[in-house]
Each structure stands twice: as C-alpha cells, then as structure tokens.
Amino acid sequence: MYKIFRITNIAYNIENSFSFVFQSIGMDTLQENPLEQLQQIKSMMEKSSRFVSLSGWGGISAGLCALVGAYLAYGKMSKISSGSIYDNSFPNREALLLELIAIGIGVFIAAFLLSLLFTYIQSKKQARPIWDSTSRRLLFNTLLPILVGGIFILKLIEFNCVEFIASGCLLFYGLGLVNGSKYTLGEIRYLGYSQIILGIVSLFFLHQGLLFWTLGFGIMHIVYGIAMWKKYGY
Amino acid sequence: MNPIEKLNKIFDHRIRLGIMSALMVNEDVNFNFLKQLLDVTDGNLASHMKPLEENKYVKVSKSFIGKKTNTTYAITKLGEKAFREHLTALEEMIKGL
Structure with a gap:
C-alpha cells in the first residue's frame, strides 16, 4: 500500500511539469499516458476512502x-x-x-x-x-x-x-x-x-x-x- | 522489454482503473457506491466489471437488504498482484522519460 501512495505522490509532484510534455507529444490515450493513469488512481483512492462534505x-x-x-x-x-x-x-x-x-x-x-x-x-x-x-x-x-x-x-x-x-x-x-x-x-x-x-x-x-x-x-x-x-x- | 508492453490491457480504461483503485483501498465496495464514485450508468459499470470478474481480479458477493439486492465487490489476491504490476510498469514509464 505504501508503495502505491509513493507512486501516486510522485505523479502528483511532477504532474505539473510533465503534463505539458505529454500534451505536446500527443500521448493522450489512457494506455500510453502513465501520469493520467496515476492521477486517476490517486483521485479514486482518495475519493473512495474519505468523506469530503464536512463544512x-x-x-x-x-x-x-x-x-x-x-x-x-x-x-x-x-x-x-x-x-x-x-x-x-x-x-x-x-x-x-x-x-x-x-x-x-x-x-x-x-x-x-x-x-x-x-x-x-x-x-x-x-x-x-x-x-x-x-x-x-x-x-x-x-x-x-x-x-x-x-x-x-x-x-x-x-x-x-x-x-x-x-x-x-x-x-x-x-x-x-x-x-x-x-x-x-x-x-x-x-x-x-x-x-x-x-x-x-x-x-x-x-x-x-x-x-x-x-x-x-x-x-x-x-x-x-x-x-x-x-x-x-x- | 518496453514498459508499455508490461501495462495490463484490462486496466486500459478510466472506469476499470477507477474500480480497481477504489477496491485497493476498501475492503469491499457496493455497486451503488462505485456508480456514484465513477459517475457512470448501471449498464456501463456492469460492462466494465465483467472483464475484471472474468479474469478473477474481482470477486462478487450478493446479499439482500430487505427486498433489494446488495451487490458488493472485493479485490482478489490475483487482482491485487495484477494492479501492483500495472503500477510498477507505470513507474518504469515515468522513470524512463
């Protein structure tokens, strides 16, 4: 489990700097875009395990x-x-x-x-x-x-x-x-x-x-x- | 071997990836929760669940709450292994950039 969070954190940290590169070389399918996949994984793990409607x-x-x-x-x-x-x-x-x-x-x-x-x-x-x-x-x-x-x-x-x-x-x-x-x-x-x-x-x-x-x-x-x-x- | 080839083809879709991610961090998750989480229709979720079930990545259990069926999903050991390998391949792809 720790490893998954480590990987998703890596994705989070470098997503800003790399998303431009991915766009510019046309890697926009899910299969070939590891960062998009990791973002999806991170988001779903968080959303599915935390209640976010406290006000x-x-x-x-x-x-x-x-x-x-x-x-x-x-x-x-x-x-x-x-x-x-x-x-x-x-x-x-x-x-x-x-x-x-x-x-x-x-x-x-x-x-x-x-x-x-x-x-x-x-x-x-x-x-x-x-x-x-x-x-x-x-x-x-x-x-x-x-x-x-x-x-x-x-x-x-x-x-x-x-x-x-x-x-x-x-x-x-x-x-x-x-x-x-x-x-x-x-x-x-x-x-x-x-x-x-x-x-x-x-x-x-x-x-x-x-x-x-x-x-x-x-x-x-x-x-x-x-x-x-x-x-x-x- | 090119890391792209190590990626699991079954996870090559947002919804299937989402299902697996939610199952990795929850002991079990029911159908309606997944539907809301992924913002998909019944049919859409069921059709994406099928390959995951067929490959024994996910086990299904059905029970009744009153008269309504409650379908819950949990990840199998095999599914966990496959998902971890997929993550490792993604990591290698990022390292190779």
Whole structure:
C-alpha cells in the first residue's frame, strides 16, 4: 500500500511539469499516458476512502452552541454565593451538577444536529451521498473514543471527581477527532490536536474547567470553522 | 522489454482503473457506491466489471437488504498482484522519460 501512495505522490509532484510534455507529444490515450493513469488512481483512492462534505459552517455553529452552553453554565455557577462546585460539602451540589450535565447534553445534541444539517447541505451541493461507506467509517471512528470517554466521565461524576470532567471531555473528544481525521479532509486533525493539548493543560488548572471547556469547544471550533471556510469556501 | 508492453490491457480504461483503485483501498465496495464514485450508468459499470470478474481480479458477493439486492465487490489476491504490476510498469514509464 505504501508503495502505491509513493507512486501516486510522485505523479502528483511532477504532474505539473510533465503534463505539458505529454500534451505536446500527443500521448493522450489512457494506455500510453502513465501520469493520467496515476492521477486517476490517486483521485479514486482518495475519493473512495474519505468523506469530503464536512463544512466549516458546521464547526462555527458547534462553537456557537458551546459558547451559549458555557454562558448558561457560568450563570448557574456564579449564582453560588459561597463555596464551589468542587467542594464536596457544598449544599445543593447534586442539583447544580444535574443542571450542568443537562446543559452539556443539550449543547452536544444541538451542535451535532446543526453540523449534520450543514454537512447535509454541503453533500447536496457536491452531489455526493451523505450516508455511504466513507461517512459511516468517519462517524464510527470519530464516535468510538467519544463514547468511551462519555462512559468514563459518567463514572467520574458518580465518584464525585468533578474536577476532571472538562479535561476528560477535551481529551476524549480530541482523540476522536484525530482518529476520525484519517477518513476526511486533513484540517480536522489540527482541531483534534488543539483539544488534546487544551485537555492536558487543563489537568494543571483543575478548578478552571469551564474556562478550558469554553476555549476548546467554543473558540477552537469557531477558529477551525473559519479556517475551513476560508480554505474551501464552505 | 518496453514498459508499455508490461501495462495490463484490462486496466486500459478510466472506469476499470477507477474500480480497481477504489477496491485497493476498501475492503469491499457496493455497486451503488462505485456508480456514484465513477459517475457512470448501471449498464456501463456492469460492462466494465465483467472483464475484471472474468479474469478473477474481482470477486462478487450478493446479499439482500430487505427486498433489494446488495451487490458488493472485493479485490482478489490475483487482482491485487495484477494492479501492483500495472503500477510498477507505470513507474518504469515515468522513470524512463
């Protein structure tokens, strides 16, 4: 497999310099034009194994959902006159935790549906199917670490390790993105790396969970969305 | 030997080359996905699939999803070998330029 990619890369690197030569000596049948063949091979290998309809707008909308969620959560948390959610003896802690979890789940569902909508619009524009082997593979590989993380975080909550929720969300989500990035365009990999880095840094500031969560899920998504939009125009 | 002669004649068509490329990087691929990928009609895809099947480069399996047939294709060891040799010949042609 490596060899094929090496060859197709060679084709890619020299296609510009050589296509002129091929045209000028009249080698335009498929049989005699190795570069055209290699380009076809490369393009079909990529198209058949990657889902390319992710939209920058999906990233931006997910980021905005996260900002709204963070604002609501901040409102709930700042109502506390004394003590902190990290304090085990804090009164009504469980009720507040449940509210925060509800906000988190709401943000996840809203962000997921909005990105799905933009992906759907984009796939229509590109006249490509939204549900095929490439999108199935992308979804499975992205969701696997996220679902595992979800279970892990539920256990953290059960054992009152509230400090680790934000870090856990960022770390597992980042791993999901990096894992899924092999099945779509490359940029989402960097979003994944940035979430992982934020997740690790937040381990050293355990009582600033909401701040890091907002940076990762809010700001980073919007930065990613704008970068995608600038590069691909959607 | 002239590298052009080492090229596999069966792969001397965009659609057949496309089918083989998609099968090289996917465990199996179904008929409709290939149709969309290559932007061809049912008949066109079927007629290009025929020589690949006849030469045992591709194996076909049919199953049912509800009442609809789902035809999937996978590359055989022989097909993989033939495709790699074709690529090597292409590489030699490029080196010889």
